[in-house]
Amino acid sequence: MTLPGSPFLARRDGSLQLDGVDLQALAQRFGTPLYVYSQAAMLDALASYQRALAGRRHLVCYAMKANSNLAVLQTFAQAGCGFDIVSGGELARVLAAGGRADRVVFSGVGKTRAEMLQALQVGVRCFNVESESELRRLSAVAREAGAVAAVSLRVNPDVDAGTHPYISTGLRENKFGIAHERAREVYRLAASLPGLKVVGIDCHIGSQITQTAPYLDALDRLLDLVEALEAEGIAIAHIDIGGGLGITYPDETPPRPGELVAQVLARMDARGHGQRELLLEPGRSLVGNAGVLLTEVLYLKPGPAKNFCIVDAAMNDLVRPALYEAWMAIEPLQQRATAAQRWDVVGPVCESGDWLGRERDLALAEGDFLAVLSAGAYGMTMASNYNTRPRAAEVMVVAGDAVLVREREPLVQLFGTERRLPTPSA
Numbered sequence: 365m366t367l368p369g370s371p372f373l374a375r376r377d378g379s380l381q382l383d384g385v386d387l388q389a390l391a392q393r394f395g396t397p398l399y400v401y402s403q404a405a406m407l408d409a410l411a412s413y414q415r416a417l418a419g420r421r422h423l424v425c426y427a428m429k430a431n432s433n434l435a436v437l438q439t440f441a442q443a444g445c446g447f448d449i450v451s452g453g454e455l456a457r458v459l460a461a462g463g464r465a466d467r468v469v470f471s472g473v474g475k476t477r478a479e480m481l482q483a484l485q486v487g488v489r490c491f492n493v494e495s496e497s498e499l500r501r502l503s504a505v506a507r508e509a510g511a512v513a514a515v516s517l518r519v520n521p522d523v524d525a526g527t528h529p530y531i532s533t534g535l536r537e538n539k540f541g542i543a544h545e546r547a548r549e550v551y552r553l554a555a556s557l558p559g560l561k562v563v564g565i566d567c568h569i570g571s572q573i574t575q576t577a578p579y580l581d582a583l584d585r586l587l588d589l590v591e592a593l594e595a596e597g598i599a600i601a602h603i604d605i606g607g608g609l610g611i612t613y614p615d616e617t618p619p620r621p622g623e624l625v626a627q628v629l630a631r632m633d634a635r636g637h638g639q640r641e642l643l644l645e646p647g648r649s650l651v652g653n654a655g656v657l658l659t660e661v662l663y664l665k666p667g668p669a670k671n672f673c674i675v676d677a678a679m680n681d682l683v684r685p686a687l688y689e690a691w692m693a694i695e696p697l698q699q700r701a702t703a704a705q706r707w708d709v710v711g712p713v714c715e716s717g718d719w720l721g722r723e724r725d726l727a728l729a730e731g732d733f734l735a736v737l738s739a740g741a742y743g744m745t746m747a748s749n750y751n752t753r754p755r756a757a758e759v760m761v762v763a764g765d766a767v768l769v770r771e772r773e774p775l776v777q778l779f780g781t782e783r784r785l786p787t788p789s790a
């Protein structure tokens with residue numbers, strides 16, 4: 365039986381397996397809540413982009429905020445991937461994982477001076493700049509450091525990505541990017557500032573996008589600008605169309621990465637830009653379907669209005685359902701022959717918004733294990749310690765072996781940096 369989301373996930377003799385490894389055995393060995401990732405599934409997703417880009421000047425920059433575990437970064441770095449980062453902390457992770465700074469693009473609306481300096485010192489490939497003030501500050505920081513910062517402007521193409529408002533970023537009213545109609549003026553400023561060198565143009569229109577049309581619209585808007593800028597003598601070496609391609613959660617039918625890339629390349633060719641380097645910043649589509657969150661059923665609490673299945677994972681481990689009302693498939697690790705009942709699967713956190721799935725038909729008993737599917741992206745990276753809950757452990761399945769890639773957080777680390785007030789002297 366194949367399951368929604370990933371060809372690497374399958375049920376054999378009633379047991380759920382990820383890339384051939386029995387998940388119940390992992391839950392018992394490492395404890396729950398537990399994130400499990402398939403390295404092969406991640407590499408397969410990357411290959412889908414890379415195959416379509418073969419023979420073209422390109423760089424895939426994995427948007428690591430989707431899942432920034434060092435083992436995940438190492439996996440992508442070794443496969444030739446670059447990284448899209450949004451903080452100095454993420455840059456430090458890339459370097460710790462063995463990634464190359466000259467394959468890093470630095471995005472984000474609020475880079476600090478310290479982060480700019482750090483990125484200049486290690487030599488990131490490009491800063492994706494989002495405002496005039498940021499341009500001026502970056503130029504000043506670069507001059508002080510005796511460096512030149514390579515810049516791309518993040519243009520807001522004002523296209524509707526057709527996704528959830530919290531994850532739509534390419535509309536005029538969003539905080540991101542520089543308005544399309546102001547972009548030429550801001551490029552002129554960039555070209556005039558002494559600490560900067562203009563190298564590209566970028567956009568990122570949203571997340572969990574399930575159509576190609578918004579990308580092609582955004583690309584057209586960028587190409588219009590590139591043509592106008594080059595006519596003025598401002599050369600634009602690369603075009604970066606951002607990330608945002610959706611995954612199956614499981615009702616959605618997004619285009620495969622290869623289809624999206626083929627359409628983008630065809631549009632570039634049709635407009636005479638086939639030689640230009642193309643950058644992409646996929647996050648979710650590289651890792652989302654490669655991971656699951658395992659959890660144990662603590663208590664079954666049938667009630668007059670609803671039946672609650674209380675599990676040991678919560679909104680602090682996986683916030684997507686609470687934050688975006690995201691629907692994520694939930695599967696028992698071992699199938700039961702008993703009849704299914706309808707359950708709300710909820711965590712122990714003291715919030716009514718603490719749920720992982722509502723109205724799910726499941727045959728359950730206390731002590732059973734469940735998997736939340738498609739949890740490889742924006743799962744662990746958005747985890748918190750709310751309710752003083754240590755963050756989950758993470759395991760990666762590598763060629764049939766389960767490797768612990770993050771220990772369960774020790775309790776003492778949760779408040780080890782806190783201080784009690786000094787005892788008042790009487």
Ligand SMILES: *Cc1c(COP(=O)(O)O)cnc(C)c1O
Pocket residue numbers: 427429430448450471472568570571572606607608609645646647648649
């Ligand atoms: C978050 C983000 C991405 C990746 O988005 P996904 O939806 O995970 O593909 C790419 N670029 C930028 C600038 C981002 O902020």
